[in-house]
Amino acid sequence: MDQLTQSEENYIKAIYSLQQKTSSPVGTNDLADRMDTKASSVTDMIKRLSDKKLIQYKKYKGCELTDNGMRTALKLIRKHRLWETFLVEKLNFGWDEVHEIAEQLEHIQSLKLTDQLDKFLNYPKFDPHGDPIPDAEGEIQQREQSxxxxxxxxxxxxxxxxxxxxxxxxxxxxxxxxxxxxxxxxxxxxxxxxxxxxxxxxxxxxxxxxxxxxxxxxxxx
Amino acid sequence: MDQLTQSEENYIKAIYSLQQKTSSPVGTNDLADRMDTKASSVTDMIKRLSDKKLIQYKKYKGCELTDNGMRTALKLIRKHRLWETFLVEKLNFGWDEVHEIAEQLEHIQSLKLTDQLDKFLNYPKFDPHGDPIPDAEGEIQQREQSxxxxxxxxxxxxxxxxxxxxxxxxxxxxxxxxxxxxxxxxxxxxxxxxxxxxxxxxxxxxxxxxxxxxxxxxxxx
DNA sequence: CTTTATTTTTAGACAAGACTAAATCTATAA
DNA sequence: TTATAGATTTAGTCTTGTCTAAAAATAAAG
Missing domain, CATH: 2.30.30.90 (Ferrous iron transport protein A (FeoA))
Structure with missing residues (x-):
C-alpha cells in the first residue's frame, strides 16, 4: 500500500463524508461540489483511486469506498480530530480556529506520531466539536441516543x-x-x-x- | 508574499544550510546533491525562487538568499526545531526519530500555531540536538565558545x-x-x-x- | 417510447516539478 | 592560449492534478 498524495487523501475523506450523509454510491457532481472543483477533475481522480483499490467505481454509477478506503478515511479522521483536540486543549486555540490547521496536520505520515499524540491527550473519545475520534483500530465510540x-x-x-x-x-x-x-x-x-x-x-x-x-x-x- | 510550495521551502532550507557551511554563492551541483535531484531540476527551481525574489541568481554563478529568503529559511528552521523539541519533550520520541517527522511538520502554515507551540514548550532556546531555535523575530541565540x-x-x-x-x-x-x-x-x-x-x-x-x-x-x- | 434535461465521461491543454540528453559556458592544464 | 574536463543551462518529455469544451450515457417527462 503506497503513500497517497494529499489530494488523494482529501478525496477519500470527502467520499467518506458524503457516503455517511447521503448513503452510497457518491455521485461525481456531488463530489465536485464538495471538493470545490470540476466534475472532469473528479472523474480523473476517481480513476486513480479506483486503480489503487480504495474505491469501487462503475462508470456513470458513482463510487463507494472499499474496506481499504474506509480504513484510510478513518485514519485521516482520527488524525484530524486528534490534532483539533491538541490545538484546543494544549495550545489554547478556540474551537472555531482549528479546522484549517488540522486539515494540514492530518496529512503528516507517522503512525507513531498519531498514537503518541493520542496517548499524550489521554485517549480522548470526542473532539472539540463533539465528533467521535476513531481509535487506533478505527473503531468509533457510538453515542447514546442524541x-x-x-x-x-x-x-x-x-x-x-x-x-x-x-x-x-x-x-x-x-x-x-x-x-x-x-x-x-x-x-x-x-x-x-x-x-x-x-x-x-x-x-x-x-x-x-x-x-x-x-x-x-x-x-x- | 504568496505561499510557497513544500518543494520551494525545501530548496530554501538547503540553500541556507549550504550557504552557512561553504559560504555563498551556492553552486547548482552542490544543491542538486543536497536535494538528491538533478542539476537541471535545480536550475528550474532556482529560476522560480529568483522570480519570487527569495534568492539572487546570476547564470553560471550560483545563488544566495536575499534578506527575504533568509527570513523564510529562519522561519522554517524555527518550526522544524520547535516540532523536534515537542516530539522529544512531550511525545517521548528519541532524538534519533524526530528529524523525518519534523521535515513534514515544518511545512504547516500558521503563524499562531508556531508561536503557541513555542509558548507551550516554554520558549526553548535549543532543540534536542543542541541546535539553536530562532525566536519569532528570527534571532538565533549565540552559543558561548564551544x-x-x-x-x-x-x-x-x-x-x-x-x-x-x-x-x-x-x-x-x-x-x-x-x-x-x-x-x-x-x-x-x-x-x-x-x-x-x-x-x-x-x-x-x-x-x-x-x-x-x-x-x-x-x-x- | 421517444425527446429533452441532467449527469458523467472523454479529449485536449496547461502549470508545477521532475527527468534525460544535448548544448554551452567556465576554468584548468599543457 | 588553446584543448578539454567539469559545471551549468536548455530543450524536450513525463506525471499529477487541474481546466474547458464537447460527446455520450442516463433519467425524466410527455
Missing part, C-alpha cells in the same frame, strides 16, 4: 454534546451566546411562525433561529 | 551541548554509549596512530573514533 435541539420537547433538560456545523462562523455565533459542549440547555418556548425557540442556557434566556437549533446536538440528562 | 570533542585538551572537564551530525545512525551510536546532551565528558587518552580517544563519560570509560569525536560539540565547565 437529538437536535429543534427536536427537543419543551422544558426537557439536556446538555450540548456536539455541533452539526463546524464552520468558524457558526462556532463564533455559539461562543457569543455562551453555548459550549457541556452547556445545560432547555427549551422554554417555540415560536410556531418561524420555528425559532426561546432557550435557557446556563441560566440565561436566548432566542435561536430554526437554522441554529437544527445544528446543535444535545443529550437528555 | 569545541569539538577532538579539540578538547586531556583531562579538561566539559559537557556535551550538541552534535554536528543528526543522522539516526550517529544518534543511536551515542545512545548506546549513554552520551546525551548535558553529559559530563573528559578526555583521558589520545591514541596518536588513529586519533581515537579514551573518554570518561558519566563515570564510564569508552573509546571513540576520530570520526565520532569530531561530531560531538562540548563546552568547558
Amino acid at each position: 437529538f437536535k435541539l429543534n427536536e427537543l420537547a419543551m422544558d426537557q433538560s439536556a446538555v450540548v454534546i456536539g455541533v452539526a456545523d463546524s464552520s468558524a462562523s457558526f462556532l463564533r455565533f455559539l461562543d457569543r451566546h455562551k453555548i459550549n459542549l457541556g452547556s445545560s440547555i432547555c427549551v422554554k418556548e417555540v415560536y410556531e411562525f418561524d420555528d425559532s425557540r426561546e432557550i435557557l442556557i446556563n441560566d440565561e434566556l436566548v432566542t435561536l433561529s430554526a437554522a441554529a437549533t437544527s445544528k446543535i446536538t444535545v443529550q437528555l440528562v | 569545541f569539538k570533542l577532538n579539540e578538547l585538551a586531556m583531562d579538561q572537564s566539559a559537557v556535551v551541548i550538541g552534535v554536528a551530525d543528526s543522522s539516526a545512525s550517529f544518534l543511536r551510536f551515542l545512545d548506546r554509549h549513554k552520551i546525551n546532551l548535558g553529559s559530563s565528558i573528559c578526555v583521558k587518552e589520545v591514541y596518536e596512530f588513529d586519533d581515537s580517544r579514551e573518554i570518561l563519560i558519566n563515570d564510564e570509560l569508552v573509546t571513540l573514533s576520530a570520526a565520532a569525536t569530531s561530531k560531538i560539540t562540548v563546552q568547558l565547565v
Whole structure:
C-alpha cells in the first residue's frame, strides 16, 4: 500500500463524508461540489483511486469506498480530530480556529506520531466539536441516543454534546451566546411562525433561529 | 508574499544550510546533491525562487538568499526545531526519530500555531540536538565558545551541548554509549596512530573514533 | 417510447516539478 | 592560449492534478 498524495487523501475523506450523509454510491457532481472543483477533475481522480483499490467505481454509477478506503478515511479522521483536540486543549486555540490547521496536520505520515499524540491527550473519545475520534483500530465510540435541539420537547433538560456545523462562523455565533459542549440547555418556548425557540442556557434566556437549533446536538440528562 | 510550495521551502532550507557551511554563492551541483535531484531540476527551481525574489541568481554563478529568503529559511528552521523539541519533550520520541517527522511538520502554515507551540514548550532556546531555535523575530541565540570533542585538551572537564551530525545512525551510536546532551565528558587518552580517544563519560570509560569525536560539540565547565 | 434535461465521461491543454540528453559556458592544464 | 574536463543551462518529455469544451450515457417527462 503506497503513500497517497494529499489530494488523494482529501478525496477519500470527502467520499467518506458524503457516503455517511447521503448513503452510497457518491455521485461525481456531488463530489465536485464538495471538493470545490470540476466534475472532469473528479472523474480523473476517481480513476486513480479506483486503480489503487480504495474505491469501487462503475462508470456513470458513482463510487463507494472499499474496506481499504474506509480504513484510510478513518485514519485521516482520527488524525484530524486528534490534532483539533491538541490545538484546543494544549495550545489554547478556540474551537472555531482549528479546522484549517488540522486539515494540514492530518496529512503528516507517522503512525507513531498519531498514537503518541493520542496517548499524550489521554485517549480522548470526542473532539472539540463533539465528533467521535476513531481509535487506533478505527473503531468509533457510538453515542447514546442524541437529538437536535429543534427536536427537543419543551422544558426537557439536556446538555450540548456536539455541533452539526463546524464552520468558524457558526462556532463564533455559539461562543457569543455562551453555548459550549457541556452547556445545560432547555427549551422554554417555540415560536410556531418561524420555528425559532426561546432557550435557557446556563441560566440565561436566548432566542435561536430554526437554522441554529437544527445544528446543535444535545443529550437528555 | 504568496505561499510557497513544500518543494520551494525545501530548496530554501538547503540553500541556507549550504550557504552557512561553504559560504555563498551556492553552486547548482552542490544543491542538486543536497536535494538528491538533478542539476537541471535545480536550475528550474532556482529560476522560480529568483522570480519570487527569495534568492539572487546570476547564470553560471550560483545563488544566495536575499534578506527575504533568509527570513523564510529562519522561519522554517524555527518550526522544524520547535516540532523536534515537542516530539522529544512531550511525545517521548528519541532524538534519533524526530528529524523525518519534523521535515513534514515544518511545512504547516500558521503563524499562531508556531508561536503557541513555542509558548507551550516554554520558549526553548535549543532543540534536542543542541541546535539553536530562532525566536519569532528570527534571532538565533549565540552559543558561548564551544569545541569539538577532538579539540578538547586531556583531562579538561566539559559537557556535551550538541552534535554536528543528526543522522539516526550517529544518534543511536551515542545512545548506546549513554552520551546525551548535558553529559559530563573528559578526555583521558589520545591514541596518536588513529586519533581515537579514551573518554570518561558519566563515570564510564569508552573509546571513540576520530570520526565520532569530531561530531560531538562540548563546552568547558 | 421517444425527446429533452441532467449527469458523467472523454479529449485536449496547461502549470508545477521532475527527468534525460544535448548544448554551452567556465576554468584548468599543457 | 588553446584543448578539454567539469559545471551549468536548455530543450524536450513525463506525471499529477487541474481546466474547458464537447460527446455520450442516463433519467425524466410527455
